[in-house]
Amino acid sequence: MDTSDSEHFESADEEFNSDTEDKNVKTKTISDTSETLKLKEMTISEESINVSNVKEVSTVNVVSNDNSCHDLKRKNVKPVVRNPTADKSDKRSKPGKLKLGVKLGTKITSTSCNAIKCDDVEDSKLKSNYDNKTSSSSKTNIDDNHKTCISALKDIKNEENLQKLDKREEIVLDEESNMWADDEWEPISSTDNKLTNKETNETNKTVQNNFSSGWGGWGNWDVTSLLSTATMGVTTITNHVSQGLTTVLESGIGVPDPEELARLNKMEGKSKESIEVDEEEEEKKEVDSKNNKSGVPDLTFGLGSFVSGVSQITKLVESTGNKVISSGLDTLETIGKKTMEVLQEGDPGLKKKRAFLKIDADKPVLSHILREAKEKAEQENRLAEEKHVSKKANYETLFDDHQGLAHLEALEMLSRQCDIKLKTLLESHSGADLIEMQETLSQIKELCELTDEDEDEKEELDESEIKEKIETAVTELNVSISYNKLMSTWKDISHWLENLDLNLYSAAQLHEESINILAQLTAVAVELFHKTGELLLIKEHRSTVDEADSLVQLTTTMTTLISDIAKKASNKLNEKATQSGSKDNVNQFITNVYFEATNSSSYIKNAFELLIPVLQVGAV
Amino acid sequence: MSAGPYNYSYIFKYIIIGDMGVGKSCLLHQFTEKKFMSDCPHTIGVEFGTRIIEVAGKKIKLQIWDTAGQERFRAVTRSYYRGAAGALMVYDITRRSTYNHLSSWLTDTRNLTNPNTVIFLIGNKCDLEGQRDVTYEEAKQFADENGLMFVEASAKTGQNVEEAFLETARKIYQSIQDGRLDLYAADSGVQHKPSQPGRNTLTNDQQSNKDNCAC
Numbered sequence: 001m002d003t004s005d006s007e008h009f010e011s012a013d014e015e016f017n018s019d020t021e022d023k024n025v026k027t028k029t030i031s032d033t034s035e036t037l038k039l040k041e042m043t044i045s046e047e048s049i050n051v052s053n054v055k056e057v058s059t060v061n062v063v064s065n066d067n068s069c070h071d072l073k074r075k076n077v078k079p080v081v082r083n084p085t086a087d088k089s090d091k092r093s094k095p096g097k098l099k100l101g102v103k104l105g106t107k108i109t110s111t112s113c114n115a116i117k118c119d120d121v122e123d124s125k126l127k128s129n130y131d132n133k134t135s136s137s138s139k140t141n142i143d144d145n146h147k148t149c150i151s152a153l154k155d156i157k158n159e160e161n162l163q164k165l166d167k168r169e170e171i172v173l174d175e176e177s178n179m180w181a182d183d184e185w186e187p188i189s190s191t192d193n194k195l196t197n198k199e200t201n202e203t204n205k206t207v208q209n210n211f212s213s214g215w216g217g218w219g220n221w222d223v224t225s226l227l228s229t230a231t232m233g234v235t236t237i238t239n240h241v242s243q244g245l246t247t248v249l250e251s252g253i254g255v256p257d258p259e260e261l262a263r264l265n266k267m268e269g270k271s272k273e274s275i276e277v278d279e280e281e282e283e284k285k286e287v288d289s290k291n292n293k294s295g296v297p298d299l300t301f302g303l304g305s306f307v308s309g310v311s312q313i314t315k316l317v318e319s320t321g322n323k324v325i326s327s328g329l330d331t332l333e334t335i336g337k338k339t340m341e342v343l344q345e346g347d348p349g350l351k352k353k354r355a356f357l358k359i360d361a362d363k364p365v366l367s368h369i370l371r372e373a374k375e376k377a378e379q380e381n382r383l384a385e386e387k388h389v390s391k392k393a394n395y396e397t398l399f400d401d402h403q404g405l406a407h408l409e410a411l412e413m414l415s416r417q418c419d420i421k422l423k424t425l426l427e428s429h430s431g432a433d434l435i436e437m438q439e440t441l442s443q444i445k446e447l448c449e450l451t452d453e454d455e456d457e458k459e460e461l462d463e464s465e466i467k468e469k470i471e472t473a474v475t476e477l478n479v480s481i482s483y484n485k486l487m488s489t490w491k492d493i494s495h496w497l498e499n500l501d502l503n504l505y506s507a508a509q510l511h512e513e514s515i516n517i518l519a520q521l522t523a524v525a526v527e528l529f530h531k532t533g534e535l536l537l538i539k540e541h542r543s544t545v546d547e548a549d550s551l552v553q554l555t556t557t558m559t560t561l562i563s564d565i566a567k568k569a570s571n572k573l574n575e576k577a578t579q580s581g582s583k584d585n586v587n588q589f590i591t592n593v594y595f596e597a598t599n600s601s602s603y604i605k606n607a608f609e610l611l612i613p614v615l616q617v618g619a620v
Numbered sequence: 621m622s623a624g625p626y627n628y629s630y631i632f633k634y635i636i637i638g639d640m641g642v643g644k645s646c647l648l649h650q651f652t653e654k655k656f657m658s659d660c661p662h663t664i665g666v667e668f669g670t671r672i673i674e675v676a677g678k679k680i681k682l683q684i685w686d687t688a689g690q691e692r693f694r695a696v697t698r699s700y701y702r703g704a705a706g707a708l709m710v711y712d713i714t715r716r717s718t719y720n721h722l723s724s725w726l727t728d729t730r731n732l733t734n735p736n737t738v739i740f741l742i743g744n745k746c747d748l749e750g751q752r753d754v755t756y757e758e759a760k761q762f763a764d765e766n767g768l769m770f771v772e773a774s775a776k777t778g779q780n781v782e783e784a785f786l787e788t789a790r791k792i793y794q795s796i797q798d799g800r801l802d803l804y805a806a807d808s809g810v811q812h813k814p815s816q817p818g819r820n821t822l823t824n825d826q827q828s829n830k831d832n833c834a835c
Contacts, residue, residue, distance in 0.1 A: 371811075406668040406683060410700060417699040481664075534665030538692045 366606050367409040370396050374405070395596045398516050399603075404523025408603070411530040411610050414537070418613035425620055437620055444616050447548040450555060450605060461564045463491070469557055476550035478543065479535035481528070483554070489524045490561045493517045497568045507576050511589035514569035515596055521565060522600040525558045529607040533614045542618030551615070555608040559601040566597030628672050628679035632792055633703055633809040634785070635733075637725050638710035639718040640689035643744040646775035647710065648686045651785050656776045663688040665696050673786060675793045682789065701732035705801070705809030706740065706788040711759075713743045713772060714751040719759065726766060734808065736801045738791040739768045742784050746772040 374396030399405055422441070429437050470483050496517075505513070529551075536547060570590045577586035636644045645667065649657045652669040669684040685704070687697040701707070707729045711718040722741070729739055741763045743754065756772060763770035769787060773780035795801040796810065803812045 403668045403670075406685075410666055410685070413699045413702065414696065531664050534693070534696050537696050 365412055366603065367405055367412055370399065370405055370408070370603075374400055395515050395519050395599065398519035399523055402520045402523035404519065404526050404603075407523070407527040407530040408607060411526065411533055411607055414530070414533050415610040415613050418537075418617045421617055422613060422620070440619050441616050444544055444548060444619055445612060447545060448552060448608070448612050448615065450552060450608070461560065466490075466557060466561070469553065473550035473553040473557070476546045476553075477532060477536070478546070479532065479539055481531055481535055483528055486521075486524050486528055486558065486561070489521055490565070493521060493565055494568065497565070497572060500572055502572065502576050502579060505576070507573065507580065507582065507586050507589060510569075510573055510576055511592065514566075514573070514589075514593045517565060517569070518562065518593070518596050518600050521562060522603055525562075525604045526607045529554075529604075529611060533611050536611075536614050536618060539618070544615050544619040547618070548615050551608060551611060555604060558604050562597055562600045562604065566593055569593050628681040629812065630678065630680045630793075630796075631811040632680055632682050632705045632789060634682055634684040634706040634708060634788065635701055635704040636684065636686045636708045636710060637697070637729065638689055638742075639712070639715075639721050639725075640691070642689065642710045642712040642715075642718050643775045644689060644708075644710050645686050647708070647742065647744060647773065647781055647784075648684055650775045650778050650781045652684070654778065656778070662690060665693055666700050671785075673789055675786070675789050678793070680789055680793070682785065698728060698732060701729065703809045704733050704737055705792045706738045707733060708740050708742055708784060708788065709768070710742045710744050711754070712745050713754045713759075714745050714748050716753045719743075719754040722762065726768075736795050737809065738788050738795070739766075740784055740788045741768045741770040742780075743770070743772040744775055746779065747774040747777050 374394065377394035378397055396405075426434065426437060467487055470487060474481065474483050500510075502510075532551070536542070570593050573586050573590050573593065577583050580586075636648060638644055640662070643660075645660050645663050646657050648667075648669045649655060649660070652671045663686060665688055667686045669686060670681060671684075672679055672681050674680070685700055687693070687700060709722065709725050709729065711722055713719075726739070729737065741759065743756070743759050759772075760770055762768075769791065771780045771784050771787070773784055775781060792801065792810065796803065801808050801810060803810055
């Protein structure tokens, strides 16, 4: 190998640097291949930590972005990264909220994606690539790491030893170079007090000499074993850390559990222990290899210094690695905690977010609105009671008293469940199947369109006609449900209204009773729709068209009954008004009765609409 | 039917689960009406009962969801677990099969409710001592192993019925006091009456979230 070779070396290096500049673009492409990502999820977090282990700054990268890392690096704030990291994640997490979590995720996955890619490259390619990558990484990495790379460089020259290199190490180096391939070709940082610039340059030269002259044999075994031991050490640590990160990630996705955090803390302690153990082992081996080295004849100028340099480097790698890992681990913990905090801000247990991911609430939930209204009214009533004013009739409270609210809520839950089922089904279909399914669903929706023409066409309701209408509709539904309750409630109410002794009730009392019966009838209607929904869902042979048809019939019948009651009640109020002569007051009551009747009808229609997904589920 | 005075501070959602015929509806009826229903029809899907109780001087409205025990309704009733603050899991001490199915009911409950949901195991029909098929000890052991509260009760005599419902409420109330139960979470199963800042924002949040997610 001569000048041409080293030229190649240089150019490849440059190429690689430019590659790194395109990293963002790459990252995007990579994150597109999310399927691969999923498959290699475990590998991902493991490998990404590899990156963060070798250099603390890269841990920062996991949190924030490349720029901040570069900044950190330039300032040489290496050993005290921990606090800035926490601060950074602090600052960044506030405005980002949810986004931070996403960012964190993509950062980790995308960087490690490179690693995976590298993993996939064939061995032969690897070898050649490796030269470039390693060199570029040695250029850009900080001191200790740099030396690891140098030894790696040397190692590469020996084909028989190449296989011994852990792939993971390679990934680490590759990652490093990807992330850190900037303009700094200064191999020694100012914080390195053990090695002088000169020394390292010397070492560097030695390696390059070695490189170009093709000296294969010397001391390879020792260096390799050193390197692989170091690799092993890092790997063990990495495993611990990655477990920690996985825990953070997992807990981030699922239920935030304080146990998780506790476990993380424990894990930190554990990995610290193992680091110490690893370090001890490392030192032993180092001494051994040193002893071996002393026996090796001094073949070249600078070899001795190289050898001692290497061992010092290794020591340095280890000690820095320790700091890196412990601070990295703390950082990870901070990230995890912070992310969860931010994600959970105003949303404990991530309930809303999880609910949101499942169901998109495109309309406010009726039962919630009703409950709110009810509670507001009840509070007003409490205040009124305190002032010894008679309680005002409140529709929502009465509706709840008749269990209408509970049934409505249950029906909503049922409807939502069906919606989820439909969405899942739609997602599992594609192409013609999907279109066909969507068509079916919209056809059902069309079948369920309510016409509100015939609401006020009749003056007097024919009881038997209504009864027949309901019975036909129920038969068509083909579920074992009886709508007798609806009929009997309506009959009772009508009967009560017709035989009302106006002298026994004040206008206010009459108004209250009218609201009450409207609420009662509506509650019955909602209950029946709820029961119908439940029974339809367990029905074996669905006939969606008939079901939709009869439900439309039932809905219109119910609203007819409501308006009938409202009419009868307001007639009574009118009678009362003429009797007592307090017209103004009663007019307000009548308006209110009609208002609540309209509300009742819309609640019934709403309940019917909640049944549409139930019908749709039966058709697909 | 009428719930009477409305000055309660909390609403707790309960759900009663268990095999068909173990007496879920009867327990509810005994609790709300203080009467025994000797001829109780099968429940369709879910039925409701309410009663206002008092815990630590606070009035609490229990909104009880009495589910159908029939296997065919299982999928439907699973939709109703969400947001239950308390779950009463009932078996029949005279029928071992209903006891054997408890683990399946427990799995459903754990999967479908939040971690703070109080689960109370009730061995019903303890008035039928002569036909006993499940011993108190083994049920107690099962309850202890799974961290459940346990009592043997009788919907017929009313023995321990109040206790089961009230004890559950006390435990839930304790969770609120300890801050373990978040009142404003959508599925905590508890609603706090006086002011409800959580309710309004829930709907709004979800809507705004949806808007943001037009991607």
